[in-house]
Every structure is written in C-alpha cells, then in structure tokens.
Amino acid sequence: xxxxxxxxxxxxxxxxxxxxxxxxxxxxxxxxxxxxxxxxxxxxxxxxxxxxxxxxxxxxxxxxxxxxxxxxxxxxxxxxxxxxxxxxxxxxxxxxxxxxxxxxxxxxxxxxxxxxxxxxxxxxxxxxxxxxxxxxxxxxxxxxxxxxxx
Amino acid sequence: xxxxxxxxxxxxxxxxxxxxxxxxxxxxxxxxxxxxxxxxxxxxxxxxxxxxxxxxxxxxxxxxxxxxxxxxxxxxxxxxxxxxxxxxxxxxxxxxxxxxxxxxxxxxxxxxxxxxxxxxxxxxxxxxxxxxxxxxxxxxxxxxxxxxxxxxxxxxxxxxxxxxxxxxxxxxxxxxxxxxxxxxxxxxxxxxxxxxxxxxxx
Numbered sequence: 001x002x003x004x005x006x007x008x009x010x011x012x013x014x015x016x017x018x019x020x021x022x023x024x025x026x027x028x029x030x031x032x033x034x035x036x037x038x039x040x041x042x043x044x045x046x047x048x049x050x051x052x053x054x055x056x057x058x059x060x061x062x063x064x065x066x067x068x069x070x071x072x073x074x075x076x077x078x079x080x081x082x083x084x085x086x087x088x089x090x091x092x093x094x095x096x097x098x099x100x101x102x103x104x105x106x107x108x109x110x111x112x113x114x115x116x117x118x119x120x121x122x123x124x125x126x127x128x129x130x131x132x133x134x135x136x137x138x139x140x141x142x143x144x145x146x147x148x149x150x
Numbered sequence: 151x152x153x154x155x156x157x158x159x160x161x162x163x164x165x166x167x168x169x170x171x172x173x174x175x176x177x178x179x180x181x182x183x184x185x186x187x188x189x190x191x192x193x194x195x196x197x198x199x200x201x202x203x204x205x206x207x208x209x210x211x212x213x214x215x216x217x218x219x220x221x222x223x224x225x226x227x228x229x230x231x232x233x234x235x236x237x238x239x240x241x242x243x244x245x246x247x248x249x250x251x252x253x254x255x256x257x258x259x260x261x262x263x264x265x266x267x268x269x270x271x272x273x274x275x276x277x278x279x280x281x282x283x284x285x286x287x288x289x290x291x292x293x294x295x296x297x298x299x300x301x302x303x304x305x306x307x308x309x310x311x312x313x314x315x316x317x318x319x320x321x322x323x324x325x326x327x328x329x330x331x332x333x334x335x336x337x338x339x340x341x342x343x344x345x346x347x348x349x350x351x352x
Contacts, residue, residue, distance in 0.1 A: 033228050036271035037228075076314070078312075080223075081308075098225055098330075139229060140232075
C-alpha cells in the first residue's frame with residue numbers, strides 16, 4: 001500500500017513537472033532604436049523553461065534581419081560579428097541589449113519613435129513567434145534613462 | 151608684439167587656473183578621468199559642407215567631444231550620439247559653447263550627405279567629418295585611439311573602431327573619456343562640469 005502511494009506520487013510529480021516545462025517561453029520589452037542610418041538594432045529579453053536557441057528573425061521593415069553580437073577588442077575597439085544562434089534555457093535568460101547581442105535590421109525603413117513594428121523571431125524548438133517591437137530613442141534602448149512613469 | 155604683452159597675463163591666468171583647479175577636480179568627473187589631462191592634438195579633415203576642418207583651431211575655447219564611428223553601426227554609435235543629444239537638450243547653455251564631432255571611419259559608404267542626414271537625426275549642430283583613409287588614420291593616431299579596421303566582405307562589412315567618446319574642456323585639455331555604457335546622468339554631470347573650466351586663452 002505504502003509502496004503504491006509512493007509510485008503514484010512519483011507519477012503525479014512527473015506529470016506536474018512536464019506540465020510546467022511545456023515550453024514556457026516569454027519575450028519581454030522588444031524595442032528597436034530609431035534608425036538614423038541604414039541599419040537599426042533590436043533588443044529584448046527571452047526566458048524559456050526549456051532549452052532552446054534563437055536562430056533568426058525577419059520583419060517587413062528591413063531587407064534582412066541578422067543575429068549579431070558586439071565584440072570588445074583587447075585594444076579598446078568595438079566591432080560586430082554575425083552569430084548563428086543565441087542559446088536560452090532554464091536559468092539562462094537570453095538578454096539582447098546595447099553593447100552585446102542584438103538583432104540587426106539591415107537596410108531598414110524610416111521608423112519613428114513610438115511606432116510599433118511586427119518582428120518574427122525564429123526559435124529552434126518553440127518555432128516562430130511574432131512580437132510587436134516599440135521604436136524608441138537610441139538613448140533609451142539601454143534601459144538607463146531619466147524618464148519616469150508618472 | 152601683441153603676444154609679448156599678453157604673455158604675463160597668460161602666465162597669471164595659468165597660475166590662477168592651476169591654483170583654483172578651474173573649480174573642477176577629476177574626482178568630480180564620473181567618466182573615465184585621465185590621471186593627467188593631455189593637450190588637444192591637431193589634424194585636418196573635411197566637414198559635411200566640403201570645407202577643411204582644422205580640429206584644434208576650429209574647436210579652440212570650446213568643450214569638445216569627439217567620437218569615431220560610422221553610420222551603418224546600429225548598436226553603439228547611435229546610443230552615444232543620442233545620449234549626447236539628450237544632454238545638449240537638457241543643458242542648452244552648455245550646448246551653445248560645445249561641439250560634438252563625429253568622424254566617420256567608413257568614408258566609402260559615409261558620403262558627406264549620408265553623414266549629414268545621419269547626424270541630423272540626433273542634433274543638427276553635430277559636426278560630421280570625413281577624409282581620405284590615410285587622413286582618418288592619422289587623426290585617430292593623433293588622438294591616441296586604436297585605428298579602426300574593416301571586418302567582413304562585400305557590401306555588408308562592418309568596421310571595428312574605438313568605442314569611447316573623448317572630451318576636451320574649453321582649456322584645450324583632455325580630461326576624460328566615455329566608454330560605451332556611460333549613463334545619461336554621467337553625461338549631464340560631466341558636461342556641466344567640463345564646460346565650467348575656463349578657456350586658457352584670453
């Protein structure tokens with residue numbers, strides 16, 4: 001009897017755990033720095049309860065969207081390099097932010113601050129997820145700005 | 151002749167300025183302050199109207215900010231420029247006697263027109279400079295930042311370049327640098343302080 005209960009408990013626990021890990025993936029604060037030149041950068045934070053990889057993006061407002069990473073050279077220079085995929089998973093949020101990982105929108109349309117733009121993000125496991133990104137002043141892409149909610 | 155009459159006055163001003171420290175100590179600066187402020191270098195490039203721009207002469211007596219970047223740069227360049235533009239908006243009096251200079255490290259794609267359009271998106275007072283590759287290299291060496299270089303092939307190449315903005319006070323000395331990641335509040339604090347350092351020349 002007792003053994004039976006233990007097994008039942010284990011089964012229940014397993015059921016609950018798999019329920020919880022049923023690919024809970026959220027994308028927070030998608031934002032694009034208002035483009036001044038030919039390209040713009042998009043940033044956001046991804047949380048996922050399962051191992052996954054962001055492998056691409058596309059949007060109608062740009063000819064192409066690529067995953068890029070800003071690299072810091074030993075000599076004090078900064079540059080960019082394309083990245084094939086960004087991993088995300090439990091305990092490993094994917095944070096795209098200025099000076100680091102970003103989605104580079106190449107040959108982007110004119111976008112005004114306050115506008116929202118539909119961008120499709122492609123994940124290996126979770127598939128395609130469309131988000132509405134807000135166009136913001138580039139100074140406000142950092143999350144460090146002096147504006148406060150009233 | 152005129153110079154020799156001014157000399158004692160200059161010496162006096164310099165001594166006074168040294169004594170008072172211009173009211174600004176590097177401890178008050180939140181940027182990456184230099185242990186020993188260094189004099190402004192000189193170089194000549196071309197502005198977006200096609201006129202020669204003699205850096206030292208054109209910026210004499212002004213709070214001078216200098217940054218090397220390119221208009222296809224979507225990540226760090228716009229953040230620096232937008233932060234300085236925001237600071238100029240917040241400190242209109244400082245902005246009046248300050249210059250923000252953006253030197254392209256991508257003269258191939260950044261024509262004077264492209265450069266002008268790009269900078270106008272931030273602040274139409276920003277000065278854009280370009281030049282032949284060897285002139286741009288000489289300018290970076292004169293300033294003491296690592297020389298930018300191209301990465302990648304084809305039309306979509308990127309340029310790896312110095313990430314910091316340099317700031318000379320009106321006295322012509324470089325006091326601090328502002329790496330990527332500088333907070334908006336740092337810009338406001340430091341540009342206000344640096345603008346208060348009196349010009350050395352009478």
